[in-house]
Amino acid sequence: MLTNKTYIGGGITLRQIEMADCNARYVAWLNDPEVNQYLETRWNEQNLETVSEFVKFQRENDHSVLFAIRLSSDDRHIGNIKIGPINFHYNHADISYFIGEKDMWNKGIATNAINMICDFGFHELSLHRIEAGAYEKAVGSCKALEKNGFVREGVFRKQVMSGNEYMDSYHYGLLKSEYRKI
């Protein structure tokens, strides 16, 4: 699903990802155990081909949009945030995200990017509900969702694993009426 929508604020820019963003740095993020410990991509070794295929699919399909998160100062690609799959019958969608550049963690970037993609989902896609999942130990991710008003609606006990440890997975939801621009 192609969109030319751009969101700018809090030092970052969200723009739909481009094939030119598929490079060794992006591959290295996904193979970094610290970055991928709560990402499902970690179950397969990532390379330029897998990443390019994924980005191509995301650009061409009709039920999701993958945005690159960039630093507004120099346009550097530092992570991704995706909305989809989108359910056009019930007008809801999932979001997922990661910040690959570790020196950019803890600067409010995920919180900000989630706020921007929810703006896109509620106002451009006319969704009425957005959902996200997070591992129990993904504290930064849970906090970024909760700071955006997401409600923890479900706990799936010991559903997932990181390292050798089973842990709960949380299901979050945000309604359009609850959305506030940061």
Ligand SMILES: CC(C)(COP(=O)(O)OP(=O)(O)OC[C@H]1O[C@@H](n2cnc3c(N)ncnc32)[C@H](O)[C@@H]1OP(=O)(O)O)[C@@H](O)C(=O)NCCC(=O)NCCS
């Ligand atoms: C998790 C992740 C998305 C957080 O992104 P971020 O830009 O660092 O998050 P923010 O700066 O918006 O932080 C939101 C809150 O979480 C806190 N936080 C961030 N990382 C944290 C961590 N590892 N442990 C505890 N708290 C953390 C921040 O301090 C902030 O809290 P505060 O407002 O009370 O100070 C990022 O670290 C990341 O991409 N990690 C690897 C991939 C991943 O886990 N993705 C999520 C899959 S569900």
